Amino acid sequence: MPFIKIERLDTIAIIRLAHYERRNALGGELVTEILAALAQFGAEDVRAVILRNDVKDKTWSAGFDINELPSPGQDPVPYDNPLRRLVRAVRECRAPVIAMLDGAVWGGACELMMACDIVTGDENAAFAISPARLGLPYNASGIQGFLARLPLNIVNEMFFTAEPIGAGRAAALGLLNLLAPAAELEEKTYAMARLIASRSPLAISAYKAQAQSLVQAAPLPPSEAERLEAIRRDAYCGADYAEGLRAFAERRAPQFPPRG
Numbered sequence: 001m002p003f004i005k006i007e008r009l010d011t012i013a014i015i016r017l018a019h020y021e022r023r024n025a026l027g028g029e030l031v032t033e034i035l036a037a038l039a040q041f042g043a044e045d046v047r048a049v050i051l052r053n054d055v056k057d058k059t060w061s062a063g064f065d066i067n068e069l070p071s072p073g074q075d076p077v078p079y080d081n082p083l084r085r086l087v088r089a090v091r092e093c094r095a096p097v098i099a100m101l102d103g104a105v106w107g108g109a110c111e112l113m114m115a116c117d118i119v120t121g122d123e124n125a126a127f128a129i130s131p132a133r134l135g136l137p138y139n140a141s142g143i144q145g146f147l148a149r150l151p152l153n154i155v156n157e158m159f160f161t162a163e164p165i166g167a168g169r170a171a172a173l174g175l176l177n178l179l180a181p182a183a184e185l186e187e188k189t190y191a192m193a194r195l196i197a198s199r200s201p202l203a204i205s206a207y208k209a210q211a212q213s214l215v216q217a218a219p220l221p222p223s224e225a226e227r228l229e230a231i232r233r234d235a236y237c238g239a240d241y242a243e244g245l246r247a248f249a250e251r252r253a254p255q256f257p258p259r260g
Contacts, residue, residue: 003017003018005054009190011045011046011197012050012193013041013048013049013095015034015049015051017030017054020055022065023062024053024109025063025065027064027068027082028065028082031085034086035086038089041093042093046095047197047199048096048098048193048196049093049096049097050190051097052099052102056182057103060102060105061105061106061109062107063105063107064081064107064109066134068082072237072241072245073237075233076241077139084139086112087115087145090115094208094209096118097117098119098120098189098193099112099113099120101113101176102124102185103126104124105126105127106128107128110128111129113127114145118178119177120188120192121167121170121176121179122181124167124182125179126164126167127164129146129162132159132160132162133162133244133254134241134254135242135254136236137236138159140220140225140228144216146158146159149175150173167179177192239256240257
């Protein structure tokens with residue numbers, strides 16, 4: 001696999017992101033390889049999965065590959081989008097998935113971290129969800145993943161400002177299970193994985209399946225789902241998304257037009 005590296009330490013599986021040219025942007029090719037690895041682990045005696053960067057860099061992942069976003073008028077994050085498929089696969093993985101962060105996670109990569117069962121990081125870890133920079137309307141299932149991990153006011157701040165939350169604050173908010181010095185992050189993360197792998201895999205899988213269902217259990221009336229989808233459609237067919245994509249292509253700050 002050209003974009004990831006896989007290691008095995010007994011019953012612990014490690015996925016190293018190695019798409020250096022794209023700063024580990026979660027495009028179709030990289031996601032396909034991660035999905036294949038997770039499917040492989042599902043058929044093996046894997047009791048913990050560590051998702052990490054192969055080479056330390058200030059950016060852990062640049063988020064969803066903006067070059068793969070559709071043109072205005074099409075839903076930018078549909079159900080079969082690579083990022084949506086990856087988030088579902090992490091949630092459905094029977095083994096706990098630990099994200100080990102030694103850099104910033106941007107955009108869709110931030111949602112991926114929210115889907116992981118445990119998140120560890122060093123002082124360089126940071127989290128930013130950036131659709132407001134592009135005029136991109138996020139979807140309800142993605143937002144639900146944030147609300148399952150953080151209070152509403154913090155999620156509001158992240159989506160409204162698109163600015164990163166640093167490692168110290170992330171730990172205080174409970175987003176990081178473990179904040180360790182850079183020199184100790186790998187050792188402490190792997191120790192946690194070994195501890196998990198020593199416990200009952202059947203009990204852990206049963207717990208994870210139930211927990212994932214329970215945090216998504218709030219029903220949404222069909223009429224409300226239709227109303228929310230209409231709001232999203234107005235946004236991705238509107239001027240902001242078109243301007244956001246143009247600005248990214250032209251490497252400039254977007255100038256969003258006044259609201260009518």
